[in-house]
Amino acid sequence: MKSTPSFRTRRQRDRRARSVAAVAAIAAGALTLSACSLGAGSAGSSGGKTLTVGIWKGYGADLSWVATQFKQETGASLKFVYIDSERNLLDLMKKADGGIDVGLPNIQYIGDGIDGELFHELDTSELTNFGHIYPQFADRKELRKDGKLYGIPWTYGSTGLFYDDRVFKTAPTSLSVLWDSKYKGKIAVNDNATVEIPTAALYKGEDPQHPGLGTIEPALKDLKANAKLLYSSTDDLAKALSSGTVVAGIGNNDAIGGLIGSGQTHLKYTVPEEGAVGWIDNWAISAKTKNLGLAYDWLNYMTGSKFLTKWADTPEDASPAPANQKVVESLDSSVTSRLQADPAKISSLALQLPMPTARMQSWEDLWQKVKAG
Amino acid sequence: MTAPSPLRRVGGSPRRSAGPALARTGLLAPGIVLLVLFAFLPLVALVITGFVNDRSQLTTENFAHVFSSGTYLRLLGRTLLLSFAVTVVAIALGWPAAWALARHVKPARRTMILGLVIIPYITSQLLLIYGFLTLIQAGGPISYVLTQLHLTGPQDSILYTPWANFLMLVYESMPTAVLVLYSAAESVSPSVLEAARTLGARPRYVFTHVIWPLSAPMVVVNFTLTFVQTVGAFAEPAVLGGPDGQMLGNTISTQISSGANDGFAVALSLVLLVTSLLVVGVVTALVSWTKRAQSGGPTNRLTAPPRPRTRARTPELTVARES
Incomplete structure (x- = not known):
């Protein structure tokens, strides 16, 4: 049936109205999501008082007393972004574009992050505990590219x-x-x-x-x-x-x-x-962090005696063996036994x-x- | 001032119809936005990921890997078969319960029972799984009773076997089955059943020629909901299924966790999605065909069973009117 002009106009108008409303709604939804996403990212990095940490849930760094201690030492708050796989950490750090300040890649995946230019080169003069890390870990080539260091071993x-x-x-x-x-x-x-x-x-x-x-x-x-x-x-x-x-x-x-x-x-x-x-977990700083000084503070706190000793001394918190030799040597033998922190066994580990x-x-x-x- | 002409009254109608059109758009827009943002776009992203390899090149190698591997095809077949079995068992158990609920339970109690049926539906899936695990594990309540009765040893349990996975999936499917088939049972008018019986139709004939045609659409709905939900299960086989309880869902999960090749995990997901839809499509077509065949449609002339002794034509005609 042939449409009359008035019907055609009405249909066109209705169609246009529906289209405009649908496009506007989609755009509004997309904008809202973008705003949420940007808001979340900027909250973690632009204030300078919050450090965003990418880590496994329940893996030491997010213990309740850690945020308190770190705030006492630096005045900064912590925000955690939880990962469900090593690949997920790299993807999140890439997409966050500096929104995640520090992450914990293990020795198997850190090379992918280094190749992808996700990590900031580490200055060993800023790392107060680097000299105490077991040399079997600190000297590993997987942590380096072109002679530059990108990760500091934390636990193994x-x-x-x-x-x-x-x-x-x-x-x-x-x-x-x-x-x-x-x-x-x-x-x-x-x-x-x-x-x-x-x-x-x-x-x-x-x-x-x-x-x-x-x-x-x-x-x-x-x-x-x-x-x-x-x-x-x-x-x-x-x-x-x-x-x-x-x-x-x-x-x-x-x-x-x-x-x-x-x-x-x-x-x-x-x-x-x-x-x-065997495995080694390492802290790395995002290449695009806006909190570089605070990120170094975190690496020093995490690899230092204050955190590692308290973690190791609390059995239910399931600490692995610290990579910091000086800390291990200061622990009670019953603790090192529980943590399997036996340096003689390091050579028998088939590292991933x-x-x-x-x-x-x-x-x-x-x-x-x-x-x- | 002149009286409004019929033409002007007609001319005013766009104003009246623009309102409902905008209202309709407004009502539909949130749903459309949600579907586009959270279903359509992710699906497009998945399809793209499935056709990209780890060197970011467009390729079909992920799908070739799926179809050239006996392992993944075997897992796909096992998953589809298990999901089909779970769905059929859930319908077989849920339908009599739903029928009894709709026909033989007083309305006041019916509401309470339906409320109880819904509880697992609104409970966290992980809670259900771990609750079930606690129930069937060695030393758990069931194991204890069976041991006391000298039927099993204290460490005997179906936990960490494919049976545990199967039972859990059936258990999770029961609320959907009962709720959907309860609607089906309610939609069958008692007067239709009474008419069939009065006219001499035997119970089996009443079921195949009256109840089934009227319930078939809801059976299809139930099949679709349960099958699609079951086919993607990954927590149940991982937690309860043990070494032999592998399904494609938890294979996809471990493939993603490994970080080896996300594109391959996506290809597995898409193959699972498409084959699941095919199964649903085939079952829907089969049920529709049997419905037509049993309710006096054109196919009935070819496949109709021998007529019952008495005048059974009337129920068929009644069903045709009802449906």
Whole structure:
């Protein structure tokens, strides 16, 4: 049917009104979101009195007394941006464009951040604790590019063997216990390819950085067949341990230390004779921070005795081993034992180091294949 | 002053219709904005990410990786099959309950029971999962009772097995099933059922030719809601499923956490999304076909079962009018 002019005009007007309203609403929504985003970013960086920290939730830096101590020392407040993966930290720091002042990349990922020009070069003369960091960590090439330093080691740890000493009358010293059919259906395994593949490589005597995946696959299948639990959070592991469902497994030394500190004193942790997967967490300053001085204050506070000693002395806060040698030497031997802060074991750690995406994906594919099989 | 002519009255109508048009726009705009910002744009971003590799080049290699890998296709198949089974079991359990609620429970109690049914729906998913874990873990209440009855050992439990994951997913799906199928049960007029019975239709015939055609649309709604919700599950298999309880959802989750290749994780998500929609589409078509077949549509001439002994044509005609 042919439209009359009045109908056409009305339809056009209605359509235009709808279009204008829709575009205006979308624009308003987008502007509101942008404003929120900008507001959040500027609040953390422009005042000069707030330091924005990118970190894992519940990992030392956000303990309630930290903000109080740091404010007493510097007068500045803290704001935390929580991450859920190392890659997430790099993405957030990139998108924040200086809105996150400091972050905690581990040794495996810091190189990507350095290559992406996300981090500020560190001046060692501003780092009051740099001289006290274990040289095995401070001298690592992954922290540097063209001779410039971009990260200061904060903590280190291992992902080794834990067991229930009520079940094991003789303390196991080898990873072989995880493959022992005697404990079939009683083993907990960390659901992480970058832990399980190097662990299986250590067990099979392969190079943990470049294992032959053909050799590793049967070992991983046997490990899975022995496992009762694949866990991705310490809470899940704690529940399985408290119910007696698992009696041994692979775990982070700080997580197991936290469980021991919270009352599961029958748990024991060891770096087995084959070695264990190791990691180093490092503080880095954003290349675009507007609070450079405050960021250095944070790095000095975090790597210093005041913070690290208090953290280490509180078992339930699950501190890993400090990278500051002077601090470790000042701790009580029972504390260093709980933290697995044994410098003699550093050389037996198979560190999680940077690896090409293709290799990492091949590890992921293998681990998924084992799990799906 | 002249009296308004009919033409002028017509000419005034745009003013009257512009109001409703603007009101309509105003009512729709927030929803449209939310959909565009939080559903459409993220989906576009996901599609783009899926077609970009770690060197920021446009490529189909992420999808080629999915389809060339027996591991991921096996996980996809397992996830779709498990989700289908969960949905069917939830409907099979929820429908009789919803029917009983709609037909045989007094209205005052019905409200209370529906309130109780809703509780898991409005409870945090993680709380439900950990509550379920506490219930079924070794040494938990169920384990304790079974051990006391000498039916199982103290450390026996279905926790960390695919069954625990399956039961949890069914449990989570039950509120949706009961609520949606309760609406379906209410939509079947008692007089229609009475007419069918009076005319001699047997219970099975009443179900297939009266209840099913009238309830089919809500069954499809329930299937869609439950299946789509279940197919993306990742916390349940991760926490409860144990070494053999892997689903594609938690595979995607670990792939993202690994930071190895986000594009591949997105490709997995998109493949899961498309195959899920295909399953929903096929089931919708099948249910619609059976509805047409059983309610006297054109297909009925080809597939209709033998007529019941008595005059069963009347219920069919009644259903046709009702629907």
